[in-house]
Amino acid sequence: MKGKIVVITSGKGGVGKTTATASIGSALALEGNRVLLVDMDIGLRNLDVVMGLENRIVFNIVDIVKGKCKIGQAAIKDRRIDNLFLIPASQSDNKDVITPEEMIRLAEKLREEFDFILMDCPAGIEKGFENAVVAADEAVVICAPEVSSIRDADRIIGLLFSKSITPKLVVNRIVPEMVERGDMLSHEDVVDVLSIDLIGLVEMDDQVVVSANMGTPPVLQKNSKAGGAFRRIAMRLNGNEDLPLVVPQVPNRFWKKLGRKIGLGK
Amino acid sequence: MLNGIFRKIIGKGGDSSKDVAKKRLKFALVYDRLDVSDDVLEDLQRDIVEVISRYFEIDKDGLSLDIRESGDLSALVLNTPILSKRRDTS
Ligand SMILES: Nc1ncnc2c1ncn2[C@@H]1O[C@H](COP(=O)(O)OP(=O)(O)OP(=O)(O)O)[C@@H](O)[C@H]1O
Ligand SMILES: [Mg+2]
Numbered sequence: 001m002k003g004k005i006v007v008i009t010s011g012k013g014g015v016g017k018t019t020a021t022a023s024i025g026s027a028l029a030l031e032g033n034r035v036l037l038v039d040m041d042i043g044l045r046n047l048d049v050v051m052g053l054e055n056r057i058v059f060n061i062v063d064i065v066k067g068k069c070k071i072g073q074a075a076i077k078d079r080r081i082d083n084l085f086l087i088p089a090s091q092s093d094n095k096d097v098i099t100p101e102e103m104i105r106l107a108e109k110l111r112e113e114f115d116f117i118l119m120d121c122p123a124g125i126e127k128g129f130e131n132a133v134v135a136a137d138e139a140v141v142i143c144a145p146e147v148s149s150i151r152d153a154d155r156i157i158g159l160l161f162s163k164s165i166t167p168k169l170v171v172n173r174i175v176p177e178m179v180e181r182g183d184m185l186s187h188e189d190v191v192d193v194l195s196i197d198l199i200g201l202v203e204m205d206d207q208v209v210v211s212a213n214m215g216t217p218p219v220l221q222k223n224s225k226a227g228g229a230f231r232r233i234a235m236r237l238n239g240n241e242d243l244p245l246v247v248p249q250v251p252n253r254f255w256k257k258l259g260r261k262i263g264l265g266k
Numbered sequence: 267m268l269n270g271i272f273r274k275i276i277g278k279g280g281d282s283s284k285d286v287a288k289k290r291l292k293f294a295l296v297y298d299r300l301d302v303s304d305d306v307l308e309d310l311q312r313d314i315v316e317v318i319s320r321y322f323e324i325d326k327d328g329l330s331l332d333i334r335e336s337g338d339l340s341a342l343v344l345n346t347p348i349l350s351k352r353r354d355t356s
Binding site: 154179184189192 | 288298
């Protein structure tokens with residue numbers, strides 16, 4: 001097996017890297033791939049709680065790199081989805097306990113065991129970013145339609161290009177009503193500014209917070225619009241590149257009003 | 267979207283907030299992407315002064331080098347008072 005390492009990154013914090021890693025990884029596994037999620041946010045681990053696997057942690061990424069355990073001992077197997085594994089970050093170390101050389105060596109081993117290895121990158125452009133990116137074959141940049149997020153994404157994109165990686169873009173946290181009003185940059189605006197290819201559009205979805213509460217990735221949640229969007233991103237990463245983009249739409253007001261009239265919904 | 271088009275047709279209300287955002291972004295990114303350090307700008311300025319000085323006598327202290335927005339583009343703007351033309355020395 002010769003798997004692919006995909007880093008999920010953003011520059012700015014809190015735009016949805018961990019959410020995306022959990023969702024895209026789960027979706028890839030549901031499609032039959034052998035998938036490993038790696039939390040590279042050393043010191044601020046979160047992927048474990050988003051995945052609902054926090055109670056099963058024994059070893060972490062630093063233990064593996066430092067030879068304290070084998071990959072198989074640290075990788076937690078998900079019980080809901082076949083072929084899905086998580087290597088958690090260490091909570092008590094600094095981001096620089098791991099060196100890029102150690103990551104490259106580890107990556108070689110991981111590629112032998114998994115089809116997809118998703119690296120959940122920490123915010124920022126320092127050592128943690130370096131470690132998450134150094135062995136990556138592909139990159140997905142997550143960006144919210146806001147000035148600061150786009151600016152940071154641009155910086156990250158520049159850094160990725162300098163490492164010969166051509167990243168793909170996910171615009172997350174889209175609010176269609178605001179886009180329609182002209183109070184939020186549309187995905188076209190974002191692409192116009194960043195000039196890289198889109199791989200998905202994800203709208204702001206309350207279900208994401210509900211999923212995080214429950215520790216179930218949004219792709220497992222029925223009727224989650226964000227979950228659907230992440231599933232399509234996974235399909236595109238999995239080789240289905242021509243799958244058309246679905247642009248988040250304002251819910252149809254007519255039906256909503258009618259629904260209200262006849263006493264359905266709020 | 268319709269809303270935006272409508273606003274443009276009747277020309278009321280000026281730019282929407284996202285238009286402002288986009289303009290600001292584009293400008294901010296020009297600086298970011300250039301990624302020029304102060305050192306580079308200083309070196310550039312020194313070299314430019316040297317070249318211009320071959321042709322004109324200029325006030326080196328009155329010289330300014332800037333990156334400015336001009337329309338949709340960003341321009342490198344050099345401003346220097348010329349004191350006099352250099353005499354031909356040949
Ligand atoms: N599409 C979405 N709709 C609603 N909420 C979202 C969406 N995407 C992310 N969020 C919420 O935004 C918050 C930040 O998301 P997340 O933790 O995935 O970001 P991050 O980029 O990993 O952050 P950090 O930089 O701190 O690691 C979370 O509370 C998450 O539930
Ligand atoms: Mg995170």
